[in-house]
Amino acid sequence: MAQYWRHGCSPRILFVLLIVQWIANLFVSHSFVWLLRKLTPDQMIVLTGATGGLGSQVLKYLLTLVPPSDITVSLHNPAGLDPSVASTGITVRKGDYAVPTSLDAAFAGADKLLLVSYPSVAHELRVKHHVNAIEAAKRAGVKHVYYTSLAFGYGTKPESCAAVMQAHLDTEAYLRKSGLKYTIIREGLYNESYPLYFGFFDPAKDTDVYVPGDGPIAWASRTDLGEGTARLLALPPSDTRFDNTTLLLSGPASNLLTLAQLSSLISTILGREITLHIISRDEYVKKHLDESGKIARLTEDYLGKWATTFEAMGRGETGIVDPTLQELLGRPLKTMEESLREALNASRDKHLDLYATAQY
Structure with a gap:
């Protein structure tokens, strides 16, 4: 002075x-x-699925947005949590979707609950687990439930021809009628999950890819989706923009790519021609069933159901671009090319692990 x-x-x-x-x-x-x-005012946020691909990213970013003392994770196997994460000061509780009484204890005192969808293609089992969690949230007095749905259904419409989306639609409908405040988050299709849609592509050996259809996908990286979901959870109660709404977190227009475009991009990165073949649904099931030895658990039932995702893509269900994710992050989103280069450079000599890339 x-x-x-x-x-x-x-x-x-x-x-x-x-x-x-x-x-x-x-x-x-x-x-x-x-x-x-x-x-x-402190808000206790309970996360389910915090050791999974999306949930772990949500937890990672949430720790940068709120005090660890405000975070509780509900896990069916608490021992599976990384010790370095457990030591941050968060609360760890045992909660199993299949055991409703365990959820009562896991959700106790929660203001907000992130209900990460159960990773299965078994429709009835999946919906039952989600209903168990929603009912437990009601009993525990949870004020706001956030549900991680999937980006089929033309953005936010309550319809889809994709089998993988049916349990999500049933869960969304149940949550809307539950009386709880809710936010349904239709998470964009992961950049990292591209092998599921690209004929279970194995970069170590495949040169031809066989699928029963094609269409645009507004791809989004799992890290960006995790951060966007964390930012939604960290919003103060006074911010009601997303209360009782269904929202789409998609990638940007630059990530709106068909499988044919993906094939060209992968060919460039790998330095060898990858050819995309469009075949019938029956041919798709038979071909991948014949090759099920290279990927465990590819059954006729699974392949038949998974083939419906390509019909949904062809109808434009996955081709909706929404600005919400980029607005939440306040920065450009990760490109599909960047994700592909990372994934392909890391896996040139490794065979596909279907469940490491899964998104249901």
Whole structure:
């Protein structure tokens, strides 16, 4: 303040300047962050599926947005949580979708619940587990349930011809009628899950890819989706923009790619021609059933159901671009090319692990 005194500032002006400087220092200090947290009511956020591909990313980013003491994870196997994550100060509880009483204890005291969809293609089992979680949330007095759905259905419409989407649609309908405040998040199709849609592509050996249809997909990276979901969870209760809504978190227009375009991109990255073949649904089932030895658990039932995703793609269900994810993140989204280069460079000599890339 000496420079102001030398320039003839009056004591009154000098006092005002001192106050302004003190306030400025307060805003950049740890004390202000502590004070802000004290003035903002704590919200307990319970995460399910926090060791999975999406859930682990949500937890990673949520830890940068709220205090660890506000986070509880509900896991069917708490021992599976990375010790470095468990040591951050979050609360870890045992909760199993198949055991409703365990969910009562896991969700106790929660203000918000992230219900990560159960990873299965078994429709009835999946819906039953989701209903168990929703009913437990009601009993526990949870104020707001966030559900991770999937980006089929023309954006946010309650319809789809994809078999994998049917359990999501049933869960969405049940949640809307539950009386709970909800946010249904239709998570974009992962960049990282491209092998599922690209004929179970094995970069270590495949040169020909066989699928029963094609259509545009607004691909989004799992890391971006995890961060976007975390930012939704961290919003204060006063921000009601997403209350009782269904929203789509998609990739940007630059990530809107068909499988044919994906084939060209992969060919460029690998430096060898990858040829896409469009075949009938029956041929698709037979071909991949004959090759089921290279990928465990590819059954006729699974392949028949999975073939319906290509019909949905062809109808345009997965080709909707929505700005919400980029708006939540406030930065450009990861490109499909960037994700492909990372995945293909890491797996040139490795065979496909179907379940490491799965998204249901």
